[in-house]
Amino acid sequence: MNLLIFALIILFGLSSYYFGRSEARKLITTNKIKLNALPSYYGYYLGIWCGLPALIILSLWSLFEPTIIKILILSNFSNVESKDLFYEQTLSFFNGNFTGELTNNIKIASERYSSLNAIAYNSKIALLASAVIFSTSYAYKKIKSNNRARDDVELILKGLLFVSSLVAIFTTIGIIVSLLFESIKFFSTINLFDFIFGTSWSPQRAFVRDASTITPEEYLELKDAFGSVPLFAGTAFIALIAMCVAVPIGLFSGIYLAEYASTKVRKYSKPIIEILAGIPTVVYGFFAALTVGPFFRTVGESLGLTVSSESALAAGLIMGVMIIPYISSLSDDVINSVPQSLRDGSYAVGATKSETIKKVIIPAALPGIIGSILLAVSRAIGETMIVVMAAGLAANLTINPLESTTTITTQIVMILVGDQEFDSPKTQAAFALGLTLFIATLFLNYIALRVVKKYREKYD
Amino acid sequence: MTKEERLKKRHNAEKRFRFYGLLSVSLAVIFVLVLIQNIVSKGSSAFSRTTIATDISFNADLLEIEGPITKKSLEEAEFYDLAVESILKIYPSKDSKEERQVLRLFSPDYEYEIKRYLIKNPDKINQVASVELTSSDDVDQLNKGNFPRDLPEDRRRVSNFQLNIYDNLVEDGKIGKKFNDYFFSKGDSRDPELAGIGGSLMGSFFTITICLILSFPIAIMASIYLEEFAPKNRITDFIEININNLAAVPSIVYGLLGLGILLSVMDFPRSTPLVAGITLSLMTLPRIIIPCRASLKAVPPSIREAALSVGASKFQTVFHHVVPLAMPGTLSGTIIGLAQALGETAPLILIGMVAFVVDIPGTPVDPSASLPVQVYLWSEQAERGFVEKTSATIMMLLGFLIVMNFIAVYLRQKFEKKWN
Numbered sequence: 001m002n003l004l005i006f007a008l009i010i011l012f013g014l015s016s017y018y019f020g021r022s023e024a025r026k027l028i029t030t031n032k033i034k035l036n037a038l039p040s041y042y043g044y045y046l047g048i049w050c051g052l053p054a055l056i057i058l059s060l061w062s063l064f065e066p067t068i069i070k071i072l073i074l075s076n077f078s079n080v081e082s083k084d085l086f087y088e089q090t091l092s093f094f095n096g097n098f099t100g101e102l103t104n105n106i107k108i109a110s111e112r113y114s115s116l117n118a119i120a121y122n123s124k125i126a127l128l129a130s131a132v133i134f135s136t137s138y139a140y141k142k143i144k145s146n147n148r149a150r151d152d153v154e155l156i157l158k159g160l161l162f163v164s165s166l167v168a169i170f171t172t173i174g175i176i177v178s179l180l181f182e183s184i185k186f187f188s189t190i191n192l193f194d195f196i197f198g199t200s201w202s203p204q205r206a207f208v209r210d211a212s213t214i215t216p217e218e219y220l221e222l223k224d225a226f227g228s229v230p231l232f233a234g235t236a237f238i239a240l241i242a243m244c245v246a247v248p249i250g251l252f253s254g255i256y257l258a259e260y261a262s263t264k265v266r267k268y269s270k271p272i273i274e275i276l277a278g279i280p281t282v283v284y285g286f287f288a289a290l291t292v293g294p295f296f297r298t299v300g301e302s303l304g305l306t307v308s309s310e311s312a313l314a315a316g317l318i319m320g321v322m323i324i325p326y327i328s329s330l331s332d333d334v335i336n337s338v339p340q341s342l343r344d345g346s347y348a349v350g351a352t353k354s355e356t357i358k359k360v361i362i363p364a365a366l367p368g369i370i371g372s373i374l375l376a377v378s379r380a381i382g383e384t385m386i387v388v389m390a391a392g393l394a395a396n397l398t399i400n401p402l403e404s405t406t407t408i409t410t411q412i413v414m415i416l417v418g419d420q421e422f423d424s425p426k427t428q429a430a431f432a433l434g435l436t437l438f439i440a441t442l443f444l445n446y447i448a449l450r451v452v453k454k455y456r457e458k459y460d
Numbered sequence: 461m462t463k464e465e466r467l468k469k470r471h472n473a474e475k476r477f478r479f480y481g482l483l484s485v486s487l488a489v490i491f492v493l494v495l496i497q498n499i500v501s502k503g504s505s506a507f508s509r510t511t512i513a514t515d516i517s518f519n520a521d522l523l524e525i526e527g528p529i530t531k532k533s534l535e536e537a538e539f540y541d542l543a544v545e546s547i548l549k550i551y552p553s554k555d556s557k558e559e560r561q562v563l564r565l566f567s568p569d570y571e572y573e574i575k576r577y578l579i580k581n582p583d584k585i586n587q588v589a590s591v592e593l594t595s596s597d598d599v600d601q602l603n604k605g606n607f608p609r610d611l612p613e614d615r616r617r618v619s620n621f622q623l624n625i626y627d628n629l630v631e632d633g634k635i636g637k638k639f640n641d642y643f644f645s646k647g648d649s650r651d652p653e654l655a656g657i658g659g660s661l662m663g664s665f666f667t668i669t670i671c672l673i674l675s676f677p678i679a680i681m682a683s684i685y686l687e688e689f690a691p692k693n694r695i696t697d698f699i700e701i702n703i704n705n706l707a708a709v710p711s712i713v714y715g716l717l718g719l720g721i722l723l724s725v726m727d728f729p730r731s732t733p734l735v736a737g738i739t740l741s742l743m744t745l746p747r748i749i750i751p752c753r754a755s756l757k758a759v760p761p762s763i764r765e766a767a768l769s770v771g772a773s774k775f776q777t778v779f780h781h782v783v784p785l786a787m788p789g790t791l792s793g794t795i796i797g798l799a800q801a802l803g804e805t806a807p808l809i810l811i812g813m814v815a816f817v818v819d820i821p822g823t824p825v826d827p828s829a830s831l832p833v834q835v836y837l838w839s840e841q842a843e844r845g846f847v848e849k850t851s852a853t854i855m856m857l858l859g860f861l862i863v864m865n866f867i868a869v870y871l872r873q874k875f876e877k878k879w880n
Contacts, residue, residue, distance in 0.1 A: 063726070066727060067727075150773060154773065154774070154775045157775065158685075158689060158775075160681065161681045161682070161684055161685035161689060162685055162689075164677075164678045164681035164682040164685065165681070165682035165685045165686055165690070165699050166699070167678055167682065167745060168682065168699055168702040168703045168706055168745065168746060168749070169698065169699060169702050171702075171706055171717075171742050171745070171746075172702050172705070172706060174717050174721050174742075175709070175713060175714075175716075175717050177720075177721070178716060178717050178719075178720030178721045179713075179716060179717075179720070181720065182720060248484070249484045249487055249488060250484075251484075252480050252481045252483070252484035252485075253481065253484040253485045253488055255481055256478075256481025256482060256484060256485050257485065259481075260478055260481055260482075261485070265485075269485050269488075269489055272488075272489050272492055273485070273488045273489065273492070275492050276488065276491070276492060278799070278800075278803075278861060278865065279495070279803075279858070279861075280802075280803025280804070280805065280832050280835075280857060280861070281803070281805065281806075282803070282805040282832045282833075282835045282836050283495075283499070283803075283835070283854050283857070283858070285836070285839070286835060286839045286850060286851075286854065287495055287498065287499070289839060290839065290847065291498055321488075321491050324488050325488075328488070352470055352471070352473075352474045353474060353477075353478075354473060354474045354476075354477035354478065355470070355473075355474075357477070358477075375708070378708060378710075379708075379710075381710075382709075382710025382711070382712065382713075383710070384710070384711065384712045384805070384806035385805050385806055385836065388806075388836075389836065389839060409710070409712050409806070412712060412716070412810070413712070413806065413809055413810070416715075416719065416809075416810050417809055417810075417814055430716070431716060431720065434712070434713055434716040437710060437712070437713065438709065438710075438713050441708065441709060441710055442705060442709070445704075445705060445708040446705070449704060
């Protein structure tokens, strides 16, 4: 239905474009007026005024209508046990696919729903029609008085461009609000210190539904369910293994490509290495879980070691491979931007190429390299699919790379996959973990970007 | 240490250093090749399926059709009795246990395959015809050589009795291989031989289309504003910082955003491409804005000055000259951003796209999976047949990504103007 109204509004807008343009042309031919803008701008002006207000009203209306109707209906039934369930039952009864026990309340609510829907529909149409008529006639009068249509159109367009650029801010606000909202609820149940410093994580034990009625004994139980130290440790540990793989390989590749490789080698090997960054992480996860993990276990067994098939080593190693291109291309860039004069100076005093790289270029490029490593670390701790598929689920506090560990991202996925009830500490814990992750990556990125930027300014 | 020795040592160090660099590059390249080889060798067999040519006697009495036999009555008829009777004839079995083993050589869909055959060839009624029925996953894997036969019987999924029938069938030339059309046309299934990526392909298509519709115009408008119109003030700075940070936020956080706002506050339908598309477009937006701005910036100021000097307004300058010149760069940036979104899994898991969906979605508001989520779901399954299916799905996914990246590179190389 909304789609039809949308199409109609667009149609009105288009036809008023042509109408506005022809009216403007008429002004020239019949009234001999010198127009302030090209005729097409009068068309745009009329079209925008016809369509834009109606579209804004339509989208706001469709956004808020379901919520308002829900509130209006539920306000009549204050004594129902579960309001959400009741409302869902009402809707399914209204749509004719109701199963279960039918109560009188549901029938009444459904009738009210249908009458409210009709009222909403009629008032929506009336509002839209009056908006179109009012704004179009306003714009039409303006055209007749030969307004500065181009300036007006450009002002509106500029506003539209500005609003689009605000989407980034809205997204950030959305992320922060959604994370904070649930996290605050979580931390009103679980003490912040118990969350940060607790060493035992087993959220499946947290079956308490209603957070407001927790007794002190129950809280002791809960406290042990949400100690996130094993997750932080596991995340840091796997990221460390990944960096042990990615930093040497990435850095040496970057150096080789920037300083040694012939143009031909560079032309072919650089895109191939960058393929690694383009492969979806779920593919790495599959490879780590089905090929690398079992391979390590077989090798370990032949050496007499017990290796978990979901070892931190397999996940970390593959994650490291994924990160190689991030380090290699960024360090390639920063090494390339080191001025040639530094190299020439070093060669002039008789240093070999490798000595120049080690003693001159790397120290000069160090801030940029550190920035790229920090960005890589932030990617490693935010990486999800590899660890979900290849690292373990149980929270072990261990530093043995052959055992399984778990990470923040794995636990978020494990908690939220399948059926969730909101308002349980378990679900809220996922958002608290998400908030931790968001803050950690934001911090790393901020520092990394600053370091890189400072460095760029130095040589530009 | 003499001078010569020192020099030799330094030159050796030089050679070592150079070798480490070459080694690193080769390691990275080798890993790409190993990964692709591994996936292709595991997955290529999924594009064929094993069939067993079975003589079916289409005995009309067993269909229990009342009245004349029409297409409609055939579609409503029960084919189970007819199918079982004919299938059991391929090998004499002693008891009901052995009969079950015979039936288990075929995919559970055999009655529908027989039904489809008869509807297609209605003249075969009351006759005997050889129908190529899809084999079960066990026979399929056996035929593809993925099950070792020399294991003791209790560690094999196929019993000696079944193996014997299989060998007889091979001798009679009844076992065949066909192009696996099911893999492309069917939705998800618990049986690997019947599972296909049709549903997740449509899911991914809807998701990416919604992502494109939402993110491309907004990204272009935002980058035009920031690059061409934005005054240098605090709001602009704040927007820029936001965009740079959002581009580096882990994708799973966008999943939490989708779950916390789109699903629980705005009541959007769960597990649908609509929510997935909106979530992914929020994620891709900053990743598209950055290359879009770069390509706008690459248009030299002389173009703008020339347009302004002949009396064009700022808007006419931007929309008639700068944006068209920057189009190849913006398009290729958008395609690369969409390619990333196509491979994204974690946020989709959080908004419930991991549900087991058999039906192929017809609209963006039907529950569905997407290609990468399908990879995740199937990789959790134990059957050998799903390993093959997962690898084949990865091959499809990588194929799409390669095509998209190729288009992006082509656009840039072919149409982008080089300014000197």
